[in-house]
Every structure is written in C-alpha cells, then in structure tokens.
Amino acid sequence: MKKNLLGKSYGDILNMFEYGKLTTEETIKKLSVMRSGKVAQIQQTEPPEECLDEILAELESLIGLDNVKGLVKEIQAYIQIQKKRRVEQLAADALVLHMIFRGNPGTGKTTVARLLGKIFQKMGVLEKGHLIEVERADLVGEYIGHTAVKVRDQIKRSIGGIMFIDEAYSLARGGEKDFGKEAIDALVKGMEDYKDNLVLILAGYKDEMDIFLRSNPGLKSRFPIHIDFPDYNLEELLLIAERMVEKRDYKLSLSSKAKLAKIISKKRIEDGINSGNARLVRNIIERAIRKQAVRLQNGGNFSRENLLLLSNDDITEEDFL
Amino acid sequence: MKKCLIVGKPNVGKTLFMLNFAQYLHLETVNIQLIYYNGVIENKSYKITQAKELLSSVSPFKTMCLQVLEADIPMGKGKQRIQVIDSSGLTDGIHMNVEMRRAMAQTLSAIRESDIILHLFDISSLFYDSPDHGISKVDYQLAEFGQSKNGYVILANKIDLIPNKRPIVELQKLFPDHYVIPISAKTGLGFSEVSTFVRRRL
Numbered sequence: 175m176k177k178n179l180l181g182k183s184y185g186d187i188l189n190m191f192e193y194g195k196l197t198t199e200e201t202i203k204k205l206s207v208m209r210s211g212k213v214a215q216i217q218q219t220e221p222p223e224e225c226l227d228e229i230l231a232e233l234e235s236l237i238g239l240d241n242v243k244g245l246v247k248e249i250q251a252y253i254q255i256q257k258k259r260r261v262e263q264l265a266a267d268a269l270v271l272h273m274i275f276r277g278n279p280g281t282g283k284t285t286v287a288r289l290l291g292k293i294f295q296k297m298g299v300l301e302k303g304h305l306i307e308v309e310r311a312d313l314v315g316e317y318i319g320h321t322a323v324k325v326r327d328q329i330k331r332s333i334g335g336i337m338f339i340d341e342a343y344s345l346a347r348g349g350e351k352d353f354g355k356e357a358i359d360a361l362v363k364g365m366e367d368y369k370d371n372l373v374l375i376l377a378g379y380k381d382e383m384d385i386f387l388r389s390n391p392g393l394k395s396r397f398p399i400h401i402d403f404p405d406y407n408l409e410e411l412l413l414i415a416e417r418m419v420e421k422r423d424y425k426l427s428l429s430s431k432a433k434l435a436k437i438i439s440k441k442r443i444e445d446g447i448n449s450g451n452a453r454l455v456r457n458i459i460e461r462a463i464r465k466q467a468v469r470l471q472n473g474g475n476f477s478r479e480n481l482l483l484l485s486n487d488d489i490t491e492e493d494f495l
Numbered sequence: 496m497k498k499c500l501i502v503g504k505p506n507v508g509k510t511l512f513m514l515n516f517a518q519y520l521h522l523e524t525v526n527i528q529l530i531y532y533n534g535v536i537e538n539k540s541y542k543i544t545q546a547k548e549l550l551s552s553v554s555p556f557k558t559m560c561l562q563v564l565e566a567d568i569p570m571g572k573g574k575q576r577i578q579v580i581d582s583s584g585l586t587d588g589i590h591m592n593v594e595m596r597r598a599m600a601q602t603l604s605a606i607r608e609s610d611i612i613l614h615l616f617d618i619s620s621l622f623y624d625s626p627d628h629g630i631s632k633v634d635y636q637l638a639e640f641g642q643s644k645n646g647y648v649i650l651a652n653k654i655d656l657i658p659n660k661r662p663i664v665e666l667q668k669l670f671p672d673h674y675v676i677p678i679s680a681k682t683g684l685g686f687s688e689v690s691t692f693v694r695r696r697l
Contacts, residue, residue, distance in 0.1 A: 184604070184607065188600045188603060188604055189600075191596060191599070191600050191603065192593070192596050192597050192600045193596075194589045194590075194593070194596060195589075196589070197587065197588045197589050198585050198586060198587055198588065198589075198590075198599060198603075198632075198633050199587060199588075199632045199633055199636055201600075201603055202603065202606075202633060202636040202637060202640060203636060205603060205606070205607065205640075206636070206639065206640040206643070
C-alpha cells in the first residue's frame with residue numbers, strides 16, 4: 175500500500191512532530207513526499223464511543239420496539255463496514271436513511287426519532303443530529319409559489335439532522351387544488367439533493383399513511399426504511415409506567431399498580447386505538463405526581479418514604495379540569 | 496468552499512494581514528473561528544479594529560491555534576466566499592514548548608487541506624548581511640512544497656519598512672520559480688494583486 179511508503183501515515187508524522195521527535199523541516203519534507211506520492215487520505219473522526227454506548231443503552235431501555243433496535247444495529251454494522259471498505263479503497267456509498275414511521279399515537283415515534291438523531295450523529299452519519307419537528311402548516315404555503323420557499327426553509331434548517339414530519343398524510347389531504355402536493359414535490363427534491371446529510375422521517379397513523387403513500391406512487395420507493403410501531407400491550411404499558419416512575423424518583427405501591435392496570439385496560443376498551451398508549455400512561459403518572467403533591471401538602475408528613483410513594487388515591491382516571 | 500491558508504515564520508504579520516485583507520474585502524465585523532489542537536472550536540465576533548488590537552501583536556507567537564474567517568472575494572459581477580485561515584508561525588528545529596509544537600502541527604495539517612497557500616516573508620528583516628539572512632529552512636521547504644501546488648504564492652510583507660526595492664529583487668532571485676507579491680499588511684499595499692491571485696485560483 176502506498177500508505178506505507180514511509181511506514182507512517184500523515185497523522186503519525188504530525189504526532190511525532192508534536193512529541194518533539196521531528197523538526198519542522200523534516201516534518202514538511204516527509205509530508206510533501208507523501209503528497210507527491212498521492213497518498214489517499216482517510217478522513218475519519220473516531221466517534222466518542224462511550225457516548226454512543228450511552229445513547230444505545232437508552233434506546234435499549236425502551237420497552238418493546240424490537241424492530242427499531244434491530245434496525246439501529248443493522249445501520250451501525252453497515253456504517254462500520256463502509257468505513258473499513260473506505261480504508262481498503264473499495265467503493266463506499268453514502269447511506270440513504272429516509273424513513274416512514276407508522277403507528278398509533280403514543281407508540282414512541284417521536285422518542286425514537288429523537289434518539290436516532292443522536293445515534294446517527296455519534297456514528298458520524300449526520301453532522302449535527304438535531305431533530306426538527308415539522309407539521310403541515312410549516313410546509314404548505316398560502317399562495318402560489320409560497321410552498322416551495324417554505325419547504326426549502328425547513329429543509330435548510332434540518333440539514334445535518336433529522337426532519338420529522340408528524341401526521342405527514344395531512345400533506346396529501348385537501349383535494350386537487352391544495353398546495354400540499356406541491357410541498358410533497360419540493361420535499362422529494364430536497365431529500366434527494368441532501369441525502370448525504372439529511373434524514374427525512376414521515377410519521378403518522380398506519381391506515382392514513384398507507385393511503386398517503388398509495389396516492390403518490392414515487393414516494394414509497396424513496397423511503398427505504400419502513401418501521402411499524404405496534405400498540406403496546408398491557409404488560410408493556412405497566413412496565414413503561416414503572417420505568418417512568420423510577421426515572422422521576424417515585425415509587426408505585428402495589429395497590430396503585432393494580433389501579434393503574436385497571437384504568438389503562440378500561441381506557442383501551444373505551445377508546446381503542448386513540449387511547450394514547452404510552453402517552454396515556456405518562457398523563458396518568460404526571461397527574462398522580464401532582465395529586466401526591468397536593469395530598470402531602472395537606473397532610474404535612476414529609477418523610478422520605480411519603481415523598482417517594484405514589485399511593486392508590488393518587489392514580490386517577492379523569493382530569494380534574 | 497475554498498480554503499486559503501496563511502503561513503510563515505512567527506512575527507511576519509500573518510494575523511494582521513488576514514484582518515487587513517478582510518477589511519480590504521469590506522468586512523466590518525469579523526466572525527473568527529478558533530480551532531484548537533484538541534478539536535475545540537470557539538466562535539468569536541469582533542469589530543475589525545478591535546480584532547487587530549486583540550489578535551495581532553508586535554511580539555512573536557501571538558496566534559496559538561488556527562483562526563478561520565470567511566470573506567467574499569469579488570468575482571466578475573458576483574462574489575465567491577472563501578475561508579481565510581490564519582495559522583501559528585513555523586520555526587526551525589524542535590520547539591521546546593509542547594503547546595507551540597501542537598499549534599505548529601495544526602498549521603502543518605492545515606497545509607495539506609488548503610487550496611491556496613499564502614506564504615508570508617518579513618522582507619524588512621532579510622538580507623542584512625548575507626544573501627539569505629532571515630530565511631529559515633522551513634521557508635525553503637515550504638517554497639519547494641509549493642512548487643507542486645498551483646495555489647502557492649510568496650507574499651513579501653512589510654515593504655513599508657524598506658528603503659528601496661533591493662530586498663524584493665533579492666527575494667525573487669532566491670525563489671525564481673515562484674510568484675512573489677510585495678505587500679504591506681499594515682498599509683494595504685499590494686492587496687489588489689493578492690485578491691486577483693486568489694480569484695484566479697478559485
């Protein structure tokens with residue numbers, strides 16, 4: 175390999191210089207020899223491994239979502255191999271990672287998107303890894319020609335990160351004369367132009383998304399990754415509740431757990447897919463925390479145990495508003 | 496974006512050249528990115544006069560990291576944005592201070608990545624007694640390296656301090672294969688030639 179022309183790579187020589195083993199003249203000489211030898215340089219910044227591990231652990235700690243976890247592993251492996259291939263000077267493609275998330279409300283679409291942003295940034299796929307949440311009103315203009323400008327602005331904001339369009343099917347709603355179609359066209363152009371440094375995620379309810387994708391034949395094929403977010407079952411929801419409570423340094427008593435289970439199953443029967451899944455759990459827990467605060471304030475017993483415990487009475491079904 | 500690197504020995508006027516050149520390109524406030532050896536990047540914004548006071552000094556080794564600023568070079572009817580990178584000075588031999596060596600290593604790695612290299616000489620300190628007084632080995636090597644590079648130019652700085660043109664002629668004789676532009680970073684003499692040179696190589 176040409177890289178070993180002098181037994182050292184560029185970085186090694188600079189390191190030796192830094193440690194005071196080489197003089198400036200020698201360094202420049204070596205570097206210029208390497209340059210004339212046309213050494214292909216591999217530019218790679220080593221990702222800070224620990225941080226990536228932390229984020230992956232966070233993803234791993236999410237309940238359910240096995241397909242997402244599998245996908246992330248796949249992408250991670252792919253990126254590593256592409257890097258190795260680049261070292262061996264084999265063709266290495268940029269990865270197109272546009273995705274479609276389908277699932278009912280509260281199944282973790284936004285949470286996963288946010289984590290993916292961080293993970294991709296740490297893996298070196300995305301530059302910044304921020305998540306821009308966009309909705310129909312941010313993309314669709316009010317008069318002719320306004321839409322493309324709006325879409326371009328949003329894309330510009332999201333370059334280097336993830337653009338997350340929630341309720342994406344609403345773009346295709348509104349009939350023939352609606353500007354939503356124009357927004358879709360502009361998006362398609364943007365996602366192709368910046369495919370190296372932008373990940374576009376369309377999210378929405380399953381049935382609506384299917385209709386949306388069917389209405390624009392070219393669209394589906396441009397999103398290589400489709401992830402379904404299944405509804406959580408009761409056990410998973412209870413696990414989520416426990417994690418949530420733990421994270422906030424509270425505890426659920428046994429009776430409150432039972433009451434929580436009762437409320438959730440009742441809601442699921444009443445409201446079906448709109449019950450809110452994990453969001454319902456979060457709302458109940460947050461309400462419980464507020465109720466507990468009021469209860470403790472009135473009771474006046476601030477022992478550590480009391481501060482920790484969410485009791486049976488704190489878990490309530492309906493909002494008091 | 497094309498990168499334009501300023502190199503040279505310590506105290507030849509690299510930073511002042513960068514700032515005055517930015518002023519010549521009608522920048523009133525400069526946004527300077529300081530890139531440290533460990534990858535830390537700091538963004539600072541100065542008025543140009545303030546920057547000159549803070550960043551340049553008469554004593555050597557003022558600049559200890561890469562300082563990057565973006566400027567527009569007029570091109571035809573429009574303009575093109577370039578990155579001007581100010582580096583810390585290169586000395587011969589092995590410098591005893593590890594921070595200086597780190598800063599120099601940064602300069603050396605920047606040389607590789609730059610499209611245009613402006614190599615500054617302090618012409619007022621050259622040719623006192625011997626033909627190559629004041630020119631270091633590093634200067635020669637950079638010049639040699641520059642031969643293989645299209646965007647390499649020698650800037651003979653501080654011409655406002657020399658009584659006659661002899662040193663400029665001498666310098667051109669020493670580097671017959673290179674393009675030498677006499678400039679004064681302080682007064683702005685010769686900046687239009689530099690601007691033309693950069694423009695032709697974009």
